[in-house]
Amino acid sequence: MPWIDACSTDDIDEEDLIRWDHAGQTFAIYHSPDGAFFATAGLCTHENVHLCDGLVMGNLIECPKHNGQFDYRTGEAMRAPVCVNLRTFPVKVEGDRVFVEVA
Amino acid sequence: MGKRDYSLFGPDAKRAVDSGLTAAEWYHTEVPRKVMKDLMARSDAPAIRDTIILYGSMILFAGIGIALWPSLWSAPFWLAYGVLYGSASDSRWHECGHGTAFKTPWMNNVVYQIASFMIMRNAATWRWSHARHHSETYFVGRDPEIAVMRPPEVAKLILNFFGILDVIAFVPRLLRNAISGPTPEERTYVPQSEWDKVQHVAFVHVSIYAATIALAVWLGSILPLMVIGLPRMYGAWHHVMTGLLQHGGLADNVIDHRLNSRTVYMNPVSRFIYWNMNYHVEHHMFPMVPYHALPRLHEVIKADLPPPNRSIAEAFREMWPAIKRQVMNEDYFVRRDLPPTAKPYREDFHRYVPGMMPPAAAE
Numbered sequence: 329m330p331w332i333d334a335c336s337t338d339d340i341d342e343e344d345l346i347r348w349d350h351a352g353q354t355f356a357i358y359h360s361p362d363g364a365f366f367a368t369a370g371l372c373t374h375e376n377v378h379l380c381d382g383l384v385m386g387n388l389i390e391c392p393k394h395n396g397q398f399d400y401r402t403g404e405a406m407r408a409p410v411c412v413n414l415r416t417f418p419v420k421v422e423g424d425r426v427f428v429e430v431a
Numbered sequence: 432m433g434k435r436d437y438s439l440f441g442p443d444a445k446r447a448v449d450s451g452l453t454a455a456e457w458y459h460t461e462v463p464r465k466v467m468k469d470l471m472a473r474s475d476a477p478a479i480r481d482t483i484i485l486y487g488s489m490i491l492f493a494g495i496g497i498a499l500w501p502s503l504w505s506a507p508f509w510l511a512y513g514v515l516y517g518s519a520s521d522s523r524w525h526e527c528g529h530g531t532a533f534k535t536p537w538m539n540n541v542v543y544q545i546a547s548f549m550i551m552r553n554a555a556t557w558r559w560s561h562a563r564h565h566s567e568t569y570f571v572g573r574d575p576e577i578a579v580m581r582p583p584e585v586a587k588l589i590l591n592f593f594g595i596l597d598v599i600a601f602v603p604r605l606l607r608n609a610i611s612g613p614t615p616e617e618r619t620y621v622p623q624s625e626w627d628k629v630q631h632v633a634f635v636h637v638s639i640y641a642a643t644i645a646l647a648v649w650l651g652s653i654l655p656l657m658v659i660g661l662p663r664m665y666g667a668w669h670h671v672m673t674g675l676l677q678h679g680g681l682a683d684n685v686i687d688h689r690l691n692s693r694t695v696y697m698n699p700v701s702r703f704i705y706w707n708m709n710y711h712v713e714h715h716m717f718p719m720v721p722y723h724a725l726p727r728l729h730e731v732i733k734a735d736l737p738p739p740n741r742s743i744a745e746a747f748r749e750m751w752p753a754i755k756r757q758v759m760n761e762d763y764f765v766r767r768d769l770p771p772t773a774k775p776y777r778e779d780f781h782r783y784v785p786g787m788m789p790p791a792a793a794e
Contacts, residue, residue: 344468375566383471383719392719394562395530407530409562411622 331420331427337365338424345389345400347380350430355417356380357426358400360387365419366400367428373405373412435571435683435761437580439616444572447684453567458687458777459716460735467717470724470731473534477723478526481703482542485523489515493658500654509657513666514704517594520549521670522706522722528558531721532706548636550670551601551663553608555628559621565718569683569691575620579679581761583754588675594667608633669704673697676746677711680753682764687776688715690766694729694739695746712736735774737767 334348340359347370348355354370356379372379372391381392389400396410403414418429436443447453462470492512499505526532527543547554564576571577579588590596607614612630613621621629639659646655653661673695682690689712697709708714710725713732720728733739740746749765756763769775 344464374562381467383468383473385473390530390719392717394565395719397530407536408558408625409622411624 331429333425334367334428335426336424337421337426340365340426343384343386345380345382345384347378348428350428353430354378355428355430356389356400357419357428358384358389360384360401365421365426367417367419368398368400368403369415369417372396372410373414374410433761435581437571437577439572439575439619441572447567447570447573452570452684452686453573455686457716458689458774460732460774462717462731466731467720470717470720470728472724473531473721474723475534475538477721478532478538478542481706482523484703485515485519496657497654500657501652509662509665512658513662514669515666516549516662517664517666518669518671518673519704519706520546521674522704522708524550524552524557525561525708526706526722528561529718531719547632548639549663551598551605553605553629553632553636555625555632556608556613556617556621559625560617563620565715568688568715569678569681569685571683575616577683578674578677579754579757581683582758585754585758588671588754592668592671594664594671597667598664605633605636609637669701672743673701673705673709676740676743676750677708680750680757680765682766688712689736689769689773690776693746693750694736695743696739696741697743701743734770734772737769737773 332350334350334355334357335346337359340346340357342359342363343361345356345358348357348367349370356368356370358366358368360366368379368389370378370380372393374391374394374396377391377393379389379391383390383392384400387399387401388397388406390397391410394409395407396405397407398404398410398414399406400414401416403416405411405413417431420427420429438444489512492508492515496505496508496512499508523532523542523546527539527546530536530539532542533539544554547557560575564574567573569577587596604614608629612626617629618626643655643659647653676693676695678691678693681693685691692712692715694712695709697705702709707722707725710729713720713725713728716732717728729739740749753763753765
């Protein structure tokens with residue numbers, strides 16, 4: 329699977345996320361409070377709302393529309409109305425660049 | 432558009448899906464990310480303070496009411512208790528259902544369960560109906576929480592100021608949920624994984640009401656029901672009053688909350704009871720902003736919104752004539768002017784369903 333250069337580490341504040349679109353797919357890339365980076369599918373599994381407008385709280389991302397929550401490290405659905413887990417993607421950091429392994 | 436069919440299985444529901452209305456993207460005022468992050472930030476302190484005031488006041492008023500019972504001197508205390516039980520529970524149910532009132536999840540859940548019981552809503556069902564309300568606000572046939580259906584039945588609206596129709600609808604539904612789980616309509620928006628919870632919650636509620644009625648019979652007095660159950664009726668007026676203002680008389684089948692929701696400046700007591708949901712355009716546009724941050728959000732985006740109504744009375748003066756006109760003309764709605772600083776309404780956003788929202792229908 330190809331590793332794609334997605335963004336700079338400075339593009340995302342700690343405890344925040346950005347939207348990243350690639351090859352017709354939309355992703356969310358997270359910068360956790362402890363400095364790690366993660367990537368998930370960009371749309372909520374409940375009603376396809378972009379997660380990039382949501383709120384990162386610790387290791388959770390809250391959907392901006394219905395307040396459903398996922399653990400963005402594992403994709404696990406943590407709070408209704410989301411029931412279906414979020415797809416996650418491997419991330420690596422080289423220098424100041426964040427790479428996502430896109431399936 | 433003509434005759435509306437509000438059934439979740441009806442032709443309007445199908446048309447809303449087939450036309451693309453349900454998949455369309457809602458209009459949002461642009462807010463810088465850093466500002467929005469600050470507004471979305473969670474805190475326990477405001478909701479803990481308000482919950483202590485709420486439940487403390489309820490205990491105080493009910494205690495005095497019981498002490499003075501059956502004297503008429505107890506009446507003012509029951510009225511105060513009733514509004515907190517039968518109206519403040521609506522806003523607590525709402526805000527805790529969103530999970531934004533408290534930072535700590537279990538606090539949201541505890542207050543949500545208590546409020547759901549008091550407002551006579553199944554905690555496991557209504558969480559989902561409200562999600563639909565936010566996805567498809569006032570889409571005919573899709574939104575299960577439309578308070579003023581067209582043509583409006585004014586007598587029913589007035590009866591509900593005393594919770595009469597709500598309670599009449601609630602009791603058989605509660606029993607049915609307790610016996611067999613969600614109804615067929617509820618199953619359209621409640622995932623199957625949650626159906627057992629619906630039944631469990633209904634069983635708990637039935638048990639509490641049964642115990643209360645048994646105590647009333649044993650005492651030979653309605654006093655237990657004055658504390659549990661009846662305040663949902665004699666205290667409902669405030670949440671119905673504020674609830675009607677949320678969307679009453681405004682557009683349906685549109686994807687711009689500035690057209691279908693109303694922000695109203697209110698007195699501090701009503702704002703406490705209503706938990707700032709008077710900022711209703713703001714709440715629908717950004718539902719992840721907690722109630723205590725809505726006044727700040729209002730200041731940030733008000734240049735892009737229609738001017739708010741200045742008081743509850745002024746809002747009723749706008750809404751009530753519109754509701755009366757809708758009795759004869761279902762397509763009529765109030766269309767508020769935007770300030771020059773606002774982005775205009777995009778008419779092309781609102782013609783997803785052929786024949787809906789003809790310009791002549793709006794004023």
